[in-house]
Amino acid sequence: MNGLILSGGQSSRMGREKRLIQYHGKTQEAYLFELLGKFCEKVFVSLNANQHSDYPYIYDAYHEMNSPLVGILSAFQHEPEQAWLVVACDMPFVTHETIQYLIEARDISQKATAFQNPDELFPEPLITIYEPSIFSDLLQAYQQGRKSAMRVLSQQPIKLIQAPNPQMLKSINTPAEYEEAIRK
Incomplete structure (x- = not known):
């Protein structure tokens, strides 16, 4: 299984690249790279053409x-036979325990x-293990102009688990969310 840090968004609401924000004494990119490296064969950062x-x-x-579907598809295009443990760069509360819990439930x-997702009750696509068998479903959604990885997950046979800590x-x-997060 490979790891993928989703970082290719525009960060327009934040006003700066979210992957470069520090929460744990290092950039979120560095934190997640090290964290996923403990569980995955290889780890990659998903980037847009300007990064x-x-x-x-x-x-x-x-x-x-x-x-985010674009980053996931690009990862599967890179290595289609690998499962991908995907984590978005804007999730600073993901810990070793979070990843271990997800992997043990796989x-x-x-x-x-x-x-x-505890609020919306849908599959949270931004911290998920995608198996190789879902690649064609994701690609078909993209080709049909559908951009929601969550909707693809909702329409497939997946294992849905509850987060021990939402x-x-x-x-x-x-x-504002950043300021609140660093106070916790």
């Missing part, structure tokens, strides 16, 4: 759409293993 990283990276191959007979799934997208 660069000192870590191994995969550029978004599908430029027509601005969606069911390779399903197309993915995902946490259920806070671990929290995304930080604005300066």
